[in-house]
Amino acid sequence: MQKFFWPANMEDKLLVLRCKRGSKVALTQVYQKYKRDLLLLAVALLKDVSIAEDVVHDVFVRFVEDVHNFRLTGSLKGYLLTCTANCARNRNRAAFIAGSVEANPKDSACFRSDEPAEVVICNEQLQRLSAAMAQLPYEQREVIMLHLHAAMTFDTIAKSQEISVNTAKSRYRYGLDKLRLILNHEAEK
Amino acid sequence: MIPEEKLKTLINQSQVLTSSQTDERIIADAVDRMEELIPQCSSGAGRNLWRIIMKSPIVKLAAAAVIIIAAALGIHYIVSPGITFADVVQPILDAKTAVLDIIVGQDENGPVIHDMVMGSRIRRTMSNAPDVVSIIDLETGRILVLTASSRDAVYIDLKSLPSIPNYLDTIKNLITKLQESPDFSVEELGEQDIAGQKLIGFHATNPKLDVTIWADPRTALPVRIEQIEGQLKVICRNVHFDVPMDQSLFSMEVPEGYKLQQTALDLMGSTEQDFIEGLRIRAQALGDGTFPEGVAVEDYLKEAPAIGKKIGELGLSEKEQSELGMKLAKHLLFIRFFKGEGKWHYQGRGVKLGYANMPIFWYRPKDSQTYRVIYGDLRVEDVVPENLPELALPEEKTDKGVGYQQWSKSEFVGNQEDLWRITASGQIEILSDVTIRKGPQGIATMSITLPYSSGTVQSVTVANGPVPFAQKDGGQYQLQLPLEKLLAGHTNIRCRWTLSLDQLEKADYGYQVTLQSLIPVVSYKLTVALTPDCGLEFSKDPSRKQWVPFTGNSLGSPGTRFGSCGIEVRKCN
Numbered sequence: 023m024q025k026f027f028w029p030a031n032m033e034d035k036l037l038v039l040r041c042k043r044g045s046k047v048a049l050t051q052v053y054q055k056y057k058r059d060l061l062l063l064a065v066a067l068l069k070d071v072s073i074a075e076d077v078v079h080d081v082f083v084r085f086v087e088d089v090h091n092f093r094l095t096g097s098l099k100g101y102l103l104t105c106t107a108n109c110a111r112n113r114n115r116a117a118f119i120a121g122s123v124e125a126n127p128k129d130s131a132c133f134r135s136d137e138p139a140e141v142v143i144c145n146e147q148l149q150r151l152s153a154a155m156a157q158l159p160y161e162q163r164e165v166i167m168l169h170l171h172a173a174m175t176f177d178t179i180a181k182s183q184e185i186s187v188n189t190a191k192s193r194y195r196y197g198l199d200k201l202r203l204i205l206n207h208e209a210e211k
Numbered sequence: 212m213i214p215e216e217k218l219k220t221l222i223n224q225s226q227v228l229t230s231s232q233t234d235e236r237i238i239a240d241a242v243d244r245m246e247e248l249i250p251q252c253s254s255g256a257g258r259n260l261w262r263i264i265m266k267s268p269i270v271k272l273a274a275a276a277v278i279i280i281a282a283a284l285g286i287h288y289i290v291s292p293g294i295t296f297a298d299v300v301q302p303i304l305d306a307k308t309a310v311l312d313i314i315v316g317q318d319e320n321g322p323v324i325h326d327m328v329m330g331s332r333i334r335r336t337m338s339n340a341p342d343v344v345s346i347i348d349l350e351t352g353r354i355l356v357l358t359a360s361s362r363d364a365v366y367i368d369l370k371s372l373p374s375i376p377n378y379l380d381t382i383k384n385l386i387t388k389l390q391e392s393p394d395f396s397v398e399e400l401g402e403q404d405i406a407g408q409k410l411i412g413f414h415a416t417n418p419k420l421d422v423t424i425w426a427d428p429r430t431a432l433p434v435r436i437e438q439i440e441g442q443l444k445v446i447c448r449n450v451h452f453d454v455p456m457d458q459s460l461f462s463m464e465v466p467e468g469y470k471l472q473q474t475a476l477d478l479m480g481s482t483e484q485d486f487i488e489g490l491r492i493r494a495q496a497l498g499d500g501t502f503p504e505g506v507a508v509e510d511y512l513k514e515a516p517a518i519g520k521k522i523g524e525l526g527l528s529e530k531e532q533s534e535l536g537m538k539l540a541k542h543l544l545f546i547r548f549f550k551g552e553g554k555w556h557y558q559g560r561g562v563k564l565g566y567a568n569m570p571i572f573w574y575r576p577k578d579s580q581t582y583r584v585i586y587g588d589l590r591v592e593d594v595v596p597e598n599l600p601e602l603a604l605p606e607e608k609t610d611k612g613v614g615y616q617q618w619s620k621s622e623f624v625g626n627q628e629d630l631w632r633i634t635a636s637g638q639i640e641i642l643s644d645v646t647i648r649k650g651p652q653g654i655a656t657m658s659i660t661l662p663y664s665s666g667t668v669q670s671v672t673v674a675n676g677p678v679p680f681a682q683k684d685g686g687q688y689q690l691q692l693p694l695e696k697l698l699a700g701h702t703n704i705r706c707r708w709t710l711s712l713d714q715l716e717k718a719d720y721g722y723q724v725t726l727q728s729l730i731p732v733v734s735y736k737l738t739v740a741l742t743p744d745c746g747l748e749f750s751k752d753p754s755r756k757q758w759v760p761f762t763g764n765s766l767g768s769p770g771t772r773f774g775s776c777g778i779e780v781r782k783c784n
Binding site: 049050055062075078086087147 | 215218221222225226227228229233234236238240241244246401615616652653695698699700
């Protein structure tokens, strides 16, 4: 019987290698494999599905641009999530400078759904998460999502955001406490 | 206070799905950027390895050997004129020795053609005709067929064929042809563990051909070649190069004690009339009055020993046997080098010769708006597409989408459409087409459960390629899905399984059927069809050949159980 099992990292290494060789199929596979994680992070951070899609778009285009010099040492998922967080942060900063962000922090993400077969759906849990996240400062959202969703250590988060580990931890703690209050309050309602 | 774990759960349960338009936009932009930055991407390192593989003598040899399979069956590849027979066999002439197994069709457990190749000669045996050995001499254009049991030796002269100038289309190396095509493209399949061997795959296509080559990544020598041309699939496996062999195995001398016959093999083109004549022979002389199970080359290969035996029993003279063999070869040629548009369809299995109302074969000739339909009495009619026989099986969906959504859950979810055909033997032949919408990340095993534990899975395919499967418990199977194909967009899984009609619950109105999908689905559709000779008809409208008794969506989350429904059938009057 044919076997198709590899360690996850091995599969990613092969995908990256094939992307370096210019394989469109491999690029599509990377996208299909991680789009959900990336999009979820971007939606949770940015509250807007269409901007989140743009972020994921930018991440993949940038991945192609950098793939030649890219060496996969850890996980491809972690790398792409970090790129997504960085890109989302830049978008948020740009929007902040333009004065179009945080106008109403209680707004949840803009959700849309098309035909069932061609779904663009944020499920109820994501809508709930995003609504709660929207009430946190951006920096706290980012640390919470990277730690809980991307399973990144505080050390890694600190390095990627160029902050101290203690700052990362305190952002996480403050954010988490606030998130608990919001969700508890929501549950009491 | 909500604990951290619950927040984690909330995040894990969060789902976002993208539209196909979004996927296409992102992938297209990323691919465009890739092409800008790596213009040589299609001829990068992978292509280099492809080239190394293609230059390897074994590929040329194996590809040519695949072509030569058919020589003994009266088959040839058709390419543009002007290329000589010698061009085709040159790769084999160049090679020193090789050993390979050839399988025609999808069934890897079917008959195996075993070839030993030394220089210009091939020693060929078939697993289902162990006492027959063919020695093919490509240099002189002759085949020596030795039958050990009857001590018969037959020379088949191939060389006489090109004596008709510009008529016989000759053969050229298939892969060279493929590479020369302007539409040629090659896609890397990466490294995979196939039958315990780590191999690197390449999928090369042009609009007419489809070749997948699996090679040893260390030596770049191919060990497996899968070729699809029209409705024919040929697998070349266990390829070994430069295997020491005794030259006496390739002798064209008739061994002592063998009785020599001489014949010529006419490889000239075949017509519809040749095909029909073959159908008549197979039904009348070889099939006890009924048409054969199948008319594909692989069906013929499977039946070849039985056909040979039957011809022997007919008490024909040698000349008559030879003529009959020639007619069967021409019959086979029509299918092997099918020149019509799209696919041909055969539905004559078990149908009695002379049954005038039963269409048994139909195809659309090149540039024709109508189909040629051959009926059970072997008359032929031109039929417009909307009047084609209703029981045509749906063609397997091979269109590529953007793949399926990978999610954190461990199960696959999709849509399913079933076609249940009730046949004369009391069997129900079921085609379950499952289209995957969501599935776990990086997991290639999928469990399926048949609605009836006594059902038996016959085959599983994805994009016409076989999918390995193993039975776990009654009605439960585990599939090893080709993840690469699925992720590349071939998300339709076709499962063929059978069930005895007796297993259905009988009711006053006919039968009650359990509606259950193979995997959790969001929609399920059941179509029931009756073959003309099954002895049943739909009670409400006997003129109908098929009926859709159920179509529905699962409410809320995907599910497998959709209750049951009645099939209103009665015995034909």
